[in-house]
Amino acid sequence: MASHAGAITLVVNGSTVTLDPSRDFHPSDTLSSVLRDRLGYTGLKVACDQGACGACTVLLDGRAVLSCMMLALEADGHEVLTIEGLPADDPVIQAFYEQCEPGYGTAMQCGFCTPGFVMAAKGLLNENPDPTMDEVKEALAGNICRCGCYPAIARAVLKAAATMKARAAGAAGAATSGAGSAKEATHA
Ligand code: FES
Numbered sequence: 001m002a003s004h005a006g007a008i009t010l011v012v013n014g015s016t017v018t019l020d021p022s023r024d025f026h027p028s029d030t031l032s033s034v035l036r037d038r039l040g041y042t043g044l045k046v047a048c049d050q051g052a053c054g055a056c057t058v059l060l061d062g063r064a065v066l067s068c069m070m071l072a073l074e075a076d077g078h079e080v081l082t083i084e085g086l087p088a089d090d091p092v093i094q095a096f097y098e099q100c101e102p103g104y105g106t107a108m109q110c111g112f113c114t115p116g117f118v119m120a121a122k123g124l125l126n127e128n129p130d131p132t133m134d135e136v137k138e139a140l141a142g143n144i145c146r147c148g149c150y151p152a153i154a155r156a157v158l159k160a161a162a163t164m165k166a167r168a169a170g171a172a173g174a175a176t177s178g179a180g181s182a183k184e185a186t187h188a
């Protein structure tokens with residue numbers, strides 16, 4: 001069946017979704033409202049609904065955006081990643097979960113801000129896999145945590161970066177030794 005004129009197509013967490021303006025959304029709907037209310041991705045939160053808290057952060061083609069500040073129409077043809085699209089062993093999720101340290105504390109208390117911080121951190125690490133503490137603080141400056149977990153959140157992001165680096169080194173090492181074994185096998 002042909003799509004209605006004005007239909008938009010988003011790829012959300014790897015799944016292609018076509019939304020028809022005659023029944024699925026209104027042209028003035030924000031991306032956050034379509035993701036939450038129409039598609040059920042309630043991980044992202046809408047707190048201020050005016051670009052001031054970061055709770056609604058998602059990735060658009062790998063970059064962190066405030067989904068309350070853009071129209072769903074503007075995401076047409078783009079890839080959207082919400083926290084539901086991350087695997088359980090995602091290094092940022094794991095670092096937030098495990099963070100608990102004297103002097104820093106925990107990265108999560110009530111957890112309301114967490115999806116926004118995690119996605120903002122993902123956006124940072126996509127662009128800069130080895131950030132300094134200052135770069136982490138700057139990248140997350142638009143996100144608000146009412147529980148005041150800022151030091152632990154920043155610390156968790158640095159740990160996630162270290163984990164990503166270690167995993168990449170492990171994968172590269174495995175690939176090299178795999179290639180070595182293959183070479184040895186062909187010369188055996
Ligand atoms: S809900 Fe989007 S920035 Fe606050």
Ligand code: FES
Nearest residue numbers: 109113145146147
């Ligand atoms: S953990 Fe409660 S708002 Fe951040």
